[in-house]
Amino acid sequence: MSVTVICPLYKSKQYINSLHKSLLMQEDIDLKVIKYILTDTGDGVDKIVNDLEKAELTIISISDFSHSLTREKAAMESDSDIIVFITQDIIIKDKKWLNYANLFMKGNVRRHFQDKYVIISLLKNTQE
Numbered sequence: 583m584s585v586t587v588i589c590p591l592y593k594s595k596q597y598i599n600s601l602h603k604s605l606l607m608q609e610d611i612d613l614k615v616i617k618y619i620l621t622d623t624g625d626g627v628d629k630i631v632n633d634l635e636k637a638e639l640t641i642i643s644i645s646d647f648s649h650s651l652t653r654e655k656a657a658m659e660s661d662s663d664i665i666v667f668i669t670q671d672i673i674i675k676d677k678k679w680l681n682y683a684n685l686f687m688k689g690n691v692r693r694h695f696q697d698k699y700v701i702i703s704l705l706k707n708t709q710e
Contacts, residue, residue, distance in 0.1 A: 583684050584614040586662035590652055592621040594670040595630070602634050604674040611680045617656045621647045 587605055591598065598618075605616055618631050619640045631639045642652065657665050664683050 583663035584612045584661075585664045585666060585680055585683060586614050586657075586660040587616045587666045587668060587680070588619070588653055588656045588660075589616065589668045589670055590619045590621070590647070590649075591627060591631075591670050592647075593623055593625060594620075595625050595627050597670045598627055598630055598634075601670060601672065601674075602637065605680070606635060607677050608674075608680040609677045611684060613680065614662045615660075617660070619652050619656055 589601070594601075602616065605613065613636060615638050616634075616636050617638045617640070619642060620627055620631065621644055622628075622641050623644075628639060628641060631637050640656070646652075653667055657667075666680065666683050
């Protein structure tokens with residue numbers, strides 16, 4: 583199953599490189615794209631994201647940001663089987679973290695999540 587990760591960014595310069603590296607290190611998953619939605623603050627994060635592998639950047643103004651609508655718009659543009667919403671300051675220590683989303687979709691979540699302290703929002707993409 584293909585996965586799209588959606589992550590809004592705001593003043594994220596201190597997080598972006600380690601966050602992106604931790605997403606790319608994920609194993610046993612078809613990571614299609616990491617969609618970053620950057621609220622423009624002029625801090626140069628757009629230049630960093632533009633050089634990142636598998637990254638797709640959308641820049642919005644502060645007045646256009648909405649916690650729910652920003653994520654929903656990005657999700658509706660995705661054609662992946664699984665969409666994972668994260669925050670910019672998440673710390674991913676497990677190289678199979680994204681694979682848990684795949685297991686969740688297959689109904690194996692109880693066995694694999696009972697000892698995890700990670701909360702992710704999952705939305706099965708139902709677009710045709």
